[in-house]
Amino acid sequence: MTSLSPTTRTTLGRKRNRAASDRETLYAVLDEALICHLGVVHDGTPLVLPTGYGRDGDTLYLHGSTGAASLRTAAGELDVCVTVTLVDGIVYCRSLNNHSMNYRSAVIFGRARALTGRDEKMHGLRVLTDHLAPGSWEHSRGVNAKEFAAVSVLALDLSEASVKLRAEGPDDEPEDVAADAAWAGVLPIRTVFGEPEPSADLPSTWSVPEHVRTRVSEAAAQ
């Protein structure tokens, strides 16, 4: 188990007992979530944009087309905070004050670098695709030269990252448990994939391909 590298930034003001210094947990959060929230400083004020991403090893690849591209420095770098959050449940307690959420959240700091080399940029595109739509890289029409030139991919090292999570039942005061005056429990939250909706202009001879169909089944089995 490799520990992460929390800094004062990654532990700031959060409950320490909710921090998980476990790289596998970090990977699991990043691999399960669909989007990240990319934070940058723009004209001295904060800017947070929902952004597509993908992970390969200890590198996070980010879609650079959501506003972030225009914010890069001349060196092609961008000081970022990337946060990925999975909400797992609502925790109802006997007391209002102890109501909480079960969640897993990864926070990554670093300098995102715009990819310029053909091979690394193509690799970043593949990682982004495999995260958003696994199987599409093999199934769909590939990126042509014009499209490739227009797209922007950023890479961010996962060296300064932390994970916080809560994954437990209600934590009530003893006197509230004894009073037994209110319900307590967890309302689980899941993200599920519904029935695929073929494009209106898709010939009816098409059935939903395996790489899409499998996802529905996986979600339903959760």
Added chain:
Amino acid sequence: MTSLSPTTRTTLGRKRNRAASDRETLYAVLDEALICHLGVVHDGTPLVLPTGYGRDGDTLYLHGSTGAASLRTAAGELDVCVTVTLVDGIVYCRSLNNHSMNYRSAVIFGRARALTGRDEKMHGLRVLTDHLAPGSWEHSRGVNAKEFAAVSVLALDLSEASVKLRAEGPDDEPEDVAADAAWAGVLPIRTVFGEPEPSADLPSTWSVPEHVRTRVSEAAAQ
């Protein structure tokens, strides 16, 4: 229909045709999502924290206990960007390049203000509770003086806000549609509430109360 007040910050680098200048759409996004991502500038670098919130009219209330409280200025204010994102679907196109997501995202800029008056802070707590766990305000044991003093609530005006969304099928190049060489469609994504899990220390005589039970049914009916 009151239009929002987009600034150069809220329209930065995003596709204009995905912007919805409709306050009702803003409200709908804020009322449906469960958490926001709160962006602040800390020591000159961006910091993005998942945070609980609730809305009442044109005021967003934020839990101040997630690190944000310690970042307030002496005046009790904090320059923030609050982003709330709902992911609605994965859009598979014939071409990799046109793959996309259906989503609704609200971005709000402003100065979050720490609530100090008893009445406004108590109101903020109620709005936060009604968002996270509607019905708990009436059902659960209320906030006592000690708990009330320890909690922190921020308020943010919704005057500088924008909504972006994509809610449509694949948008393929005509030649890719004609080639008919790949599947295209949308894989819908939903957030659902599962079966409530009573606390391990809850007497078995309890049944799941109406305000929790109702939520499960609502989700299942989506």
